Amino acid sequence: MNKVRIGIIGIGAMGSNHAESLVTDKIPHAELTAVCDISGERLEWAKKKFGEQVKRFHNVDDFFNSNAFNAVMIVTPHYDHPSLAIRALQAGYHTLIEKPAGVYTKAVREMNEVAKKSGKVFGIMYNQRTNPLYRKVKDLMDSGELGELKRTVWIITNWYRPQSYYDSGGWRATWSGEGGGVLLNQDPHQLDLWQWICGMPKRVRAFMDFGKYHDIEVEDDVTAYVEYDNGATGVFITSTGEAPGTNRLEVTGDKGKIVIEDGKLTFWRLRVSERVFNREFKGGFGSPECWKCDIPIEGDNTQHVGIIENWTNAIRNGAELIAPGIEGIDGLTISNAMHLSAWTDRWVDIPLDEDLFFEQLTQRIEQSTFQKKQNDVGTLDVSGTH
Structure with a gap:
């Protein structure tokens, strides 16, 4: 061809x-x-x-x-x-x-x-996924340089949107028009990168506010806690109602900690695994020797x-x-699990109950202001205004 x-x-x-x-x-x-x-x-x-x-x-x-x-x-x-x-x-x-x-x-x-x-x-x-910053973090994780995952925290609140943004289209920030708020519109990239780098969690507990900062029906403020199969934990915090916002990814393993913020990648590298140090050190107070390394990033973000x-x-x-394309389901699974957890006020295991999620979503679609408007005119807007 x-x-x-x-x-x-x-x-x-x-x-x-x-x-x-x-x-x-x-x-x-x-x-x-x-x-x-x-x-x-x-x-x-x-x-x-x-x-x-x-x-x-x-x-x-x-x-x-x-x-x-x-x-x-x-x-x-x-x-x-x-x-x-x-x-x-x-x-x-x-x-x-x-x-x-x-x-x-x-x-x-x-x-x-x-x-x-x-x-x-x-x-x-x-x-x-083309960003060399995140590609390098994935490389460090996959190579074992960071060791076994212990904790991950992503604060991604630099999505600030004024009310006029949501008012620009009747479909925006509605259950029937977009299917969700900050998680589904702004955060799909971060949720994908999170699981791409750290793997899929086994269960989720999320707390979210719907229209906390804006006159909208979907979520604009989320705090979620996840657990992984190996006992590691994670936190994901996001909002469209904070200014100034933060974009900071922190991943901790037993061999150190990686932080991405302000376009820089810093690796606090332990000379010996924290788990090994914990078993072998006999001096009372103490901690593993740690080197702060500014990791060079090569390649273009295409x-x-x-x-x-x-x-x-x-x-x-x-x-x-x-x-x-088949990997698109992974980040969406986390997003769906977060929504279902907030809607039902309980932990949600992954894989999640897809039928229950769809049932809960359908209830919200039926009550959506945009859906009611579309029912009045007898059509649903599916134009390409992404």
């Missing part, structure tokens, strides 16, 4: 950025050949921006039946990711979805099963372009995916 011909479903804010990356040759051996959106205004924009050589479709059926491409990027509202990915994969197209993988794991699990049987290259836009290029290379020559 000389060039991967790509069609994009959803050319809102994010979809149009991906489209422009393709038409400006930022991704070698890839070209934009088609776009699809229910918004006539966005299609007119595409006509003016890309000309007649990029085909435009208002209807998804016509888009999939056009044979105008051999790979599809799905950049639509969250709920549509699994269903559109299933259609694309079953139609024989390589597929890349935006984050999150979906709103509830039950739908994402069905998508993953289709992907595994399709034989097509299936990726997800977890562009933070972000979205890097993920698209990697995906197209996987299609063309079998390159290993940085972010396989």
